Amino acid sequence: MNKRDHMKTSVQEPPLDYSFRSIHIIQDLTSEEPRTGLRPLRHSKSGKSLTQSLWLNNNVLNDLRDFNQVVSQLLEHPENLAWIDLSFNDLTSIDPILTTFFNLSVLYLHGNSIQRLGEVDKLAVLPQLRSLTLHGNPVEEEKGYRAQEGTMSPAIALAFLPLVVTLLVRYRHYFRLLVRTVLLRSLRNCLSGLRTEERAFSYVLTHALPGDTGHILTTLDHWSSHCEYLSHMGPVKGQILTRLVKEKAPTCVLELGTYCGYSTLLIACALPPGGHLLTVERDPRTAAVAEKLIRLAGFDECTVELIMGSSEEVIPHLRAQHGLHQAELVLLAHQPRCYLRNLQLLEAHALLPAGATVLADHVLFPGAPRFLQYTKSCGRYRCRLHHTGLPDFPAIKDGIAQLTYSGPG
The missing domain is CATH 3.40.50.150 (Vaccinia Virus protein VP39)
Incomplete structure (x- = not known):
C-alpha cells in the first residue's frame, strides 16, 4: 500500500483512545490498553496502529516529554497524525513537539492550564490545522483570544460529517444519558416546579411499604428505570x-x-x-x-x-x-x-x-x-x-x- 492509499484508509480508522485513563506521563501509554469501540483497531504486521487519530483527553498530563518516541511505538505512520485530543489535562503550554506533525488538522487543547496567548503562535507552521480549541484555559481571558482560536470552515465541517456520525453512534449511551439527566430533567423540573428527587419521593410514598427498606430501595430503582433517571x-x-x-x-x-x-x-x-x-x-x-x-x-x-x-x-x-x-x-x-x-x-x-x-x-x-x-x-x-x-x-x-x-x- 502506498502512502496516499494508506492516508485514505487510516482517515476512516477509529481513534487510538486513551481517554479517562488517569495517565500522568506519556510513557504510561506503552503499558495502557486503549479503549475499545464499535469497530476494532487495525494494526500493521509490526503490531502498530494504522489510525490517524490519538485521543488523550481527561487525563492528568502536565507535559509531553517523550511524546514523539512513544507515538512512534504506537502508530505505524506517526507523521500522518491528523487529530490529537489533549483536552482536560494539566498542560501549561503548547509543546513544540506538536508542530512537527505537519498533517495535523484537528488539535483539542480545551480544559488545560495554558496561560499565554503567544503559545498559539507556535502552531502557525502547521499548514493543515483547521480546528483548534482553547476554551477553558486561563488564556481565554486575554484580549484577542477569540480572534486567535481556530474555527472550522463549512467545507471542512462537511468532510468531518461521517466522523461525527460515527462518534454519535459510538457514544450513543452517553448521548441518551445526557438527554435523560439534563434535557428531560430540566423540562420536567420547569413544568412541575419539583425536582426529580422530590418527584421520586412522591412515587415512593404511594408505591412503597413504610418501614420496609428493601421495598423502598426497589421502588427507587423502578422509578429510575421506568420513570425518570435518578443518578443514584x-x-x-x-x-x-x-x-x-x-x-x-x-x-x-x-x-x-x-x-x-x-x-x-x-x-x-x-x-x-x-x-x-x-x-x-x-x-x-x-x-x-x-x-x-x-x-x-x-x-x-x-x-x-x-x-x-x-x-x-x-x-x-x-x-x-x-x-x-x-x-x-x-x-x-x-x-x-x-x-x-x-x-x-x-x-x-x-x-x-x-x-x-x-x-x-x-x-x-x-x-x-x-x-x-x-x-x-x-x-x-x-x-x-x-x-x-x-x-x-x-x-x-x-x-x-x-x-x-x-x-x-
Whole structure:
C-alpha cells in the first residue's frame, strides 16, 4: 500500500483512545490498553496502529516529554497524525513537539492550564490545522483570544460529517444519558416546579411499604428505570457497598453525599447492632428528601444522623460538634472533583484510623483521576477498583474504588 492509499484508509480508522485513563506521563501509554469501540483497531504486521487519530483527553498530563518516541511505538505512520485530543489535562503550554506533525488538522487543547496567548503562535507552521480549541484555559481571558482560536470552515465541517456520525453512534449511551439527566430533567423540573428527587419521593410514598427498606430501595430503582433517571447508586453498586459494610462491621460510618438517601439506606441496613452513620449533604432540598426517606424506612437519629452543609466545612467540626472521633468506613459519593480535598481533610483531622476503609463512587465516570493518582502514589493506601456500569446504562463503565488506609506514617 502506498502512502496516499494508506492516508485514505487510516482517515476512516477509529481513534487510538486513551481517554479517562488517569495517565500522568506519556510513557504510561506503552503499558495502557486503549479503549475499545464499535469497530476494532487495525494494526500493521509490526503490531502498530494504522489510525490517524490519538485521543488523550481527561487525563492528568502536565507535559509531553517523550511524546514523539512513544507515538512512534504506537502508530505505524506517526507523521500522518491528523487529530490529537489533549483536552482536560494539566498542560501549561503548547509543546513544540506538536508542530512537527505537519498533517495535523484537528488539535483539542480545551480544559488545560495554558496561560499565554503567544503559545498559539507556535502552531502557525502547521499548514493543515483547521480546528483548534482553547476554551477553558486561563488564556481565554486575554484580549484577542477569540480572534486567535481556530474555527472550522463549512467545507471542512462537511468532510468531518461521517466522523461525527460515527462518534454519535459510538457514544450513543452517553448521548441518551445526557438527554435523560439534563434535557428531560430540566423540562420536567420547569413544568412541575419539583425536582426529580422530590418527584421520586412522591412515587415512593404511594408505591412503597413504610418501614420496609428493601421495598423502598426497589421502588427507587423502578422509578429510575421506568420513570425518570435518578443518578443514584443502583442495585449493582449497592450489592458491593452492602457486602463491604457487612464484612468490615464498622461501628461508625461517614458518608459524604447523601443525595436522595439510597446509599444511606443501604449502609444503615448493613450496620452492626449499635452502629452509627453520619451522612453529609450540602443541598437543602435534596437533604429534605433524604431525611424523609430515611425516617420512612424506620431509622432514627441514633442510627442515621443527617448533617446539612458543605463537606469541606463540616469535616473540620465533626469531632467537636458531632462526636465523631474516627470513622472506620467512609463513603465518598458526592462530587468526584471534591474527593481528593475531602480525603486530605479527613487525614489532616485524624478522622481515619489505621485500617479504615474508604469507598469512592464514580471514580471512572465522570471520573476522579487526581484522587486516584494521589491514593496510588502517596503510599498510605492499598487500592482496589470494583468495575461496574452506571445504573440503567451498563455500557457506560464506572467503578467504586476501595481504599484501605495504613496510617499517617
